[in-house]
Amino acid sequence: MNRSPLNWPVIRLLVAKDWQLFQQQLAACVFGGIVALCLIGMATGWSFYLGSLLLIVMLVCTSCFSISNSLLVERKEHTLAFVMSLPVTPLDYYLSKLIGNLVTFLVPFLAMLAGTVLVILYTPLPDGLVVLSLLIFGHVLLAYAVSLSVAMAVESEGWNIFAMIASMLLINPLIMLLGQIPAINDHVKADTIYFAPVAVAILLAQATLSVVVLAATGWVHCRKKSFY
Amino acid sequence: MSTAFALSGVTKRYENFALRDIDLSMPEGQVMGLVGVNGAGKTTLLRILGGLALADTGTVEVLGHDMPAQQVAAKSDLGFATEDMRLFKTRTLRWHMDFVRSIYPGWDEVYAADLLRRFDLRAEQRLAGFSHGQRVKALLMLNFARRPKLLLLDEPTTGLDPVARDEVLEALADVLRDEARSVLFSSHNTKDIEQMADTITFVHNGTLLASRDKESFLDDWRRVICHGSWVPDKAAWPEIAAVRQNGSIVELKVRQFSAGLLERMQTQGAEIRSADPMNLEDIFVTTVRAGGAA
Secondary structure, three states: OOOOOOOOOHHHHHHHHHHHHHHHHHHHHHHHHHHHOOOOOOOHHHHHHHHHHHHHHHHHHHHHHHHHHHHHHHHHOHHHHHHHHOOHHHHHHHHHHHHHHHHHHHHHHHHHHHHHHHHHHOOOOOHHHHOOOOOOHHHHHHHHHHHHHHHHHHHOOOHHHHHHHHHHHHHHHHHHHHHOHHHHHOOOOOOOOOOHHHHHHHHHHHHHHHHHHHHHHHHHHHEEEEEE | OOEEEEEEEEEEEEOOOEEEEEEEEEEEOOEEEEEEOOOOHHHHHHHHHHEEEEOOOOEEEOOOEOOOOOOHHHHEEEEOOOOOOOOOOOHHHHHHHHHHHHHHOOOHHHHHHHHHOOOOOOOOHHHOOOOOHHEEEEEHHHHHHOOOEEEEEOOOOOOOOHHHHHHHHHHHHHHHOOOOOOOEEEEHHHHHHHHHOEEEEEEEEOOEEEEHHHHHHHHOEEEEEEOOOOOOOOOOOOOOEEEEEOOEEEEEOOOOHHHHHHHHHHHOOEEEEEEEOOOHHHHHHHHHHHOOOO
């Protein structure tokens, strides 16, 4: 009994399909991100806070639209059955969703991350903000990985919405928590970038957890017994 | 002759339903009609064959490939459409055609264009603007034009107006002219099945009640009208599936009709008035109400 090898041509087509279905909302999110970065770059009190808030909203929107468009809507509108009737295995489907979501999320995410770092470095804002920004972006990445995993593993729409909202809302406590860590907080307003060991540890934990959560989801998904 | 599909000892359990011990196969080039009430297990059976649901136990082979291990090879030659399957509503039908064509090398663009015309579909229209009938026809067109060796269709004509239904059945008949292609389809409409199928399979409460070729199926069943006071005891007459008495008229639905049976009935004092063939719907309803054996 030979198991089907990965069907990369179809996986590529499914990724391209998700990209096409998402590109309009993606463009809107990137536009919103650019506006947010412009506000942050003005480096005044009100514009910095307004821009920061808008940037976080855009990151959350990008995350939610990406997951919702490619997974939740597909299940709700019964297009999943159409996709799974194509010559793909559950693993092919999982990989196409993983790659498709990472592409549709990481493209605007990385664009906004790079824009944030550049804005901090090339405006009067203190360069020390880079570390705090990276930690917040790291949390958004982890929250996205958790939401994506729940969307792939759990069919309940309620749990999916809960996972998206709860994981993203944890940004607030995270910022407060980071403000309580002197090794991080004391360098936020400095003109030099200082990666305290605790900051590096948190970043590594966020990245590792993101990968572990997604890998575990793949394991769960390939053991599902229904795909429609 | 090789088989289009073969199921052996297949079981699939859900919270409130179980498909039990299914043994069923179909030779290539055949058309099998699945008949059953809502919730009988028809859709589950089709989903298992289409690779959308995994059986809990048993073996499944589709076009010579073990499922689910070789499902990519099987699905490459498979067309699958269910009543609740949807296409992407923000995209046009042309987008879907290009998408499916890029996956299936056997896609026949000329045939697709012909089906578009016959189904009166506009390729540049977004699916969001399609009616139910247009959606069904679009899905069938995407399946037919890839020229699959085996078509699995779940309720392909349900909810269609008479014109659309006729168009779909005509296109399906075209597919069936190619003797190498096989079709398994379910329908509430037993007339469609009676018209198209070579083999008929009854499914009820997750089990197979019967699976036989259509001609012998229809030949075996008769509606016999008798006159007289004789009313058969069904336990002593296993050939008789149902008895209804109305005054001195007795209506019998017979599952294993033969001339010898009529003679035996006459010796019991029954005066035979008629012995007419039954349609598939009547046979199915009688089978289910009689508790199983067809």
